[in-house]
Amino acid sequence: MKQRTILEKSVISEKNLKKIKQFIPSFEPHIETDNFIPVCSPDLRGNELKYVSDCITSGWISSQGSYIKLFEERFAKFCEVKYTTALTNGSHAIVLALAAIGIKSADEVIVPTFTMIATATAVTFLGAKPVFVDAREDTYNIDETKIEAAITPKTKAIIVVHIYGHPAEMDAILKIAKKYNLWVIEDAAEAHGARYKNKPVGSIGDIGCFSFYANKMMTTGEGGMVTTNNKKLGELMYNLHNHAFDKEIHFWHQYLGYNFRMTNLQAAIGCAQMERAQEMIRARRKNAQLYKNLLKDVPGIKLPTELKGILNTYWMFGILLNRNFPLSRDMLRQKLAEKGIETRTFFIPLHLQPIYFDEKKIYSYPVANNLSKNGLYLPSSSALTKKEIDKICSVIISLL
Ligand SMILES: *Cc1c(COP(=O)(O)O)cnc(C)c1O
Numbered sequence: 001m002k003q004r005t006i007l008e009k010s011v012i013s014e015k016n017l018k019k020i021k022q023f024i025p026s027f028e029p030h031i032e033t034d035n036f037i038p039v040c041s042p043d044l045r046g047n048e049l050k051y052v053s054d055c056i057t058s059g060w061i062s063s064q065g066s067y068i069k070l071f072e073e074r075f076a077k078f079c080e081v082k083y084t085t086a087l088t089n090g091s092h093a094i095v096l097a098l099a100a101i102g103i104k105s106a107d108e109v110i111v112p113t114f115t116m117i118a119t120a121t122a123v124t125f126l127g128a129k130p131v132f133v134d135a136r137e138d139t140y141n142i143d144e145t146k147i148e149a150a151i152t153p154k155t156k157a158i159i160v161v162h163i164y165g166h167p168a169e170m171d172a173i174l175k176i177a178k179k180y181n182l183w184v185i186e187d188a189a190e191a192h193g194a195r196y197k198n199k200p201v202g203s204i205g206d207i208g209c210f211s212f213y214a215n216k217m218m219t220t221g222e223g224g225m226v227t228t229n230n231k232k233l234g235e236l237m238y239n240l241h242n243h244a245f246d247k248e249i250h251f252w253h254q255y256l257g258y259n260f261r262m263t264n265l266q267a268a269i270g271c272a273q274m275e276r277a278q279e280m281i282r283a284r285r286k287n288a289q290l291y292k293n294l295l296k297d298v299p300g301i302k303l304p305t306e307l308k309g310i311l312n313t314y315w316m317f318g319i320l321l322n323r324n325f326p327l328s329r330d331m332l333r334q335k336l337a338e339k340g341i342e343t344r345t346f347f348i349p350l351h352l353q354p355i356y357f358d359e360k361k362i363y364s365y366p367v368a369n370n371l372s373k374n375g376l377y378l379p380s381s382s383a384l385t386k387k388e389i390d391k392i393c394s395v396i397i398s399l400l
Pocket residue numbers: 089090091092115116118119161187189190210211212213222223224
């Protein structure tokens with residue numbers, strides 16, 4: 001893969017597009033009614049308004065203000081880590097983490113192909129190369145048994161993503177990292193509060209990266225956080241996220257820093273969200289159980305799993321169709337949309353993205369290709385009601 005520039009438009013040739021069309025959505029269904037069940041909506045029923053009002057009345061609306069520290073402290077406790085830095089968003093969290101471990105051009109970073117684009121673009125923005133690995137069939141996380149084959153002398157780090165709230169196989173991944181002397185970054189943007197062998201995600205690798213976008217398990221509108229137990233990395237990320245201002249002489253810069261600062265307004269929302277984090281996770285888990293009970297006997301649908309030793313937060317309730325289901329994924333989405341039920345397709349894997357496309361690799365990641373073709377998630381908000389879940393499942397069952 002040659003180094004690309006930002007304004008270089010990537011277009012896939014007609015010939016290759018024909019090959020990959022079978023794996024990408026054929027159309028996006030449109031919902032005509034106002035009264036619809038969204039795929040995900042934020043739950044802001046706690047102290048959010050009160051704390052934000054407090055920022056406005058007191059005038060502390062920038063990245064100075066007491067809610068930032070409080071949010072960082074609360075999130076550190078939640079993740080059982082020593083160091084946290086609140087940020088602009090989850091994508092910047094990954095960039096900052098990679099910068100802090102010293103990723104530079106010509107380095108390679110292992111990334112699951114089945115993830116959201118920001119996991120890989122962070123690597124690309126630092127001039128390094130993301131090297132893709134296929135997904136596991138059960139959890140959709142990176143297939144740890146395929147990581148070693150992707151490692152070269154240039155590999156510096158592995159980014160694991162805890163897809164849809166189910167933690168990746170961290171013990172096996174840490175073992176590989178140790179053997180090859182690699183950093184491990186957890187992209188935990190989809191898994192706030194999820195646990196692997198009773199350890200919270202974000203506390204297991206060298207650095208954890210979180211997003212607080214409006215559809216995530218907890219939100220600040222836009223926002224992110226890095227977490228770590230490594231003092232040096234923790235202090236470095238804190239410094240780099242704020243232009244690397246020198247501690248002794250303010251406008252003196254010895255490092256190339258960023259402005260990735262979160263505002264006090266966002267942190268105020270974050271503090272309120274933290275107060276209800278466990279409640280929202282419990283609601284997601286309860287909803288997942290309701291879905292599982294109603295859909296368990298439906299032929300042709302694979303439901304999300306929870307492996308032994310895992311606490312899955314079910315950020316998104318993803319289902320995977322197989323040929324025993326009478327409709328294609330896209331037609332099922334269309335039928336649900338006609339009833340006012342919004343859904344979302346699974347990710348289109350990174351190896352099929354125009355910006356990372358390599359025609360020799362189209363069929364190299366069969367699990368991710370299948371997920372892209374046949375996966376979708378159903379409405380998954382914490383505030384979803386049993387009545388809504390009953391409706392969604394009965395629409396699906398009526399199609400059989
Ligand atoms: C949402 C998400 C991100 C990006 O977070 P933003 O806050 O939207 O920048 C990164 N990685 C994964 C896996 C995500 O789901």
